[in-house]
Amino acid sequence: MAEIHGMYKRYYDGLFNSLSIVGTALDDMENKFAPIPPEEDNTWLNILIDMITLGALGTAGPLFNTMLKNHAWFAGSALDNAKDTTMTLLGQGTTTAKDVLPPGDKAKWTPEGQDEFSAYLGQVVYGWSNITSQALDDLFSGTNESMNALWEVMSDGKLIEGKRDNDPSYIGNVQNELIANINKCVIGFALPALWRQAGSYTFILDSGQSCDDNPNIGEYLEDDTIDATGVCVDNRQYYLVYPDGDATDCTCKIINDSGPCQTVCKDVKFSAPKGIENISGDNSYFGITTNDLVKGSVRTWIANGRENGARIADPTNHGTMSDLIDVDVTTPGFMRIPVCSPARAFQSWDTADKNSSPNWPCDIPPGKDECGDSTFVDQTSDASPKVEDCRQIIKNIEGDATTAWTTQVVGHNQREIASHASCHFGVEATKTNGNVNFKVGGQDVIDIINDAIAKFARDGLIGAKGNMDCNGNVKSEPVLWGIY
Known part of the structure; x- marks a missing residue:
């Protein structure tokens, strides 16, 4: 037990020895990669908590693993078991973190408010130290769970120094490696968040080409950007x-x-992120390179079914723990920069507001919303349009955030505003309410079709109608819609 206590103490002391170095690294990162500092918002806490939870695996993990390997029991054929024993110790800390950190019911540590992003994230060391202290208390608490964990770590003489037939597997400066691993995990997690918080909205452009092909991306990137950012x-x-x-x-x-003079417009090309020169080519920034950021984010995207918006990596997952013990920050879920085609990104850039969706510009841009809640009446019959045709209407309009239709009120005439094959979507004013016209947005049509299909579709067919209030040129206008 004294040996375990010594391992935790060495990590705890190492954290505070790294405190000023981590703070300096984060401050320097903000200067190099975000000349315009981000404004504080409520996402800072979530970023910090995630970094504390996952980062502990990439900082304590390598240290514990190295220390265990230098015990005689782990020499030779049993060497790989050091990682398993490390996972047992880290698992205890992961469980503790859920209780100690906000928003846990037993939260014992809360970060202080800070004006700067770098200063706020710099509190990660204090978060790790609090988890370390509490995790050691829990490990020695005498509960069934803690006793089982101690037995797994100590049984068969694992922690006895003993006699060994060969030299220790590792000889080096453990303290320096701990500081290097801390900085690598902190920067690797914080840099993508910093870019987004600072309004850069960095993303990974999927060229659709193999690496051996000549780049055919000149429509979207200048040659120097291709050279500086390609992975x-x-x-x-x-x-x-x-x-x-x-x-x-x-x-x-x-x-x-x-x-x-006549107005002449041309499309602007995507740019290399601020500070790219510090991580591209042969350069790395505290161990982080462009290759790491892209590879890690692409691995996350692929693991999530080639969809953005993946959840943060599960710190209890065996693969995640194993990767981070090896300080592999490209493990899925650690880096989550959005990935998409150049056409998707440019369309969002051109038609949707920045930060209009969580993974802008790689999300389908949200459409215009001009109408309120709607009623729904089932009209499905054998003569109704096909569900697949109505879904195609959605596909036809969902990529353009500017889609909207203006319809005249006079005469209360029904107007078809969208169609595909057998499916038609129409609207009409139901009252002369002081308006000359009213608007229906693309998002209104998308939501209504999706809801109608969910409520009434059968045998591959859908028909429906309903009432809603939409924006008129003067005031709200009652509108009847129909899918026919």
Whole structure:
């Protein structure tokens, strides 16, 4: 038990020896990668808590693993068992973290408010130290769970120094490695968050090409951006970029040297993120490279079914624990920069507001919402349109966040505003309510079709109608809609 206590103490002391170094690293990161510092919001706490929970695996894990390997029991054929024993100790800390950190019911540590992103995340060391102290208390608490954990760690003389036939497997500066691992985990987790918090909205552009192909991405990237940001993952080419400013650049030019100027617009290309020179080529920033950021995020995206929005890695997952004990920060769920095609990203950049969705610009941009809640009446019959045709209407309009229709009130005439094959969507005013016209947004149509299908679809067919209030040019306008 004294040996276990010594391992925890060495980690605890190492954390505080690294305190000023971590703070300096985070402050430097903010200066290099986000010249315009992010404004505080309620997401900072979530970022910090996730970093504390996962980062402990990548900091305490390698230290414990190294110390265990230098015990005689783990020499030779039993060497791989050191990682299993390390996982047992880390599992105790992971369980403790859920209670100690907000929003746990037994939260014993809460970060202090800070004006700067770097200073706020710098409290990660205090979070780790609190978890370490509490985890050791829990391990020695005498409960059935803690006794089982101690037995697994100590049984068969695992922690007895003993005699060994060969030299220890590791000789080096454990303290320096701990500090290096702390910085690598902190920067690897914090840098993607910093870019997004600072409004850069960095994402990973999936070129759709193999790494051996000549780049065919000139429509979206300049040559120097291609060179600075490209990363090959499993023989597929990706680029780490962001949308800088507006999607189009318009100027007024005089044509044929006479007459008034005419507005001429051209599409803007994606840019390399701020600070890319510190992590690209042969450069790394506290052990983090462009390759790490892209590979880690792509692994997360693939593990999530090639969808963005994956949850943070599960710290109790065996694969996650194993990777982070090896300080492999590319384990799925540790880095979560959005991944998408250049066409999807540009469409969102061009038609949707920044940060209009969690993974902008890689999400389908949310459409315009001009109407309130609707009633639904089942109209499905053998003559109704096919569900697949109505779903195609959604696909046709969901990529353009500007989609909307303006319809005249006079005459209360029914107007078809969207259709595909057998499916038609129409609207009409039901009252002359002081408006000349009213609007229906693309998101209204998407939501109504989805809800109607969920409520009434049968035998592959759908028909429905309902009433809602939509924005008129003067005031709210009662509207009847129909799927027919």
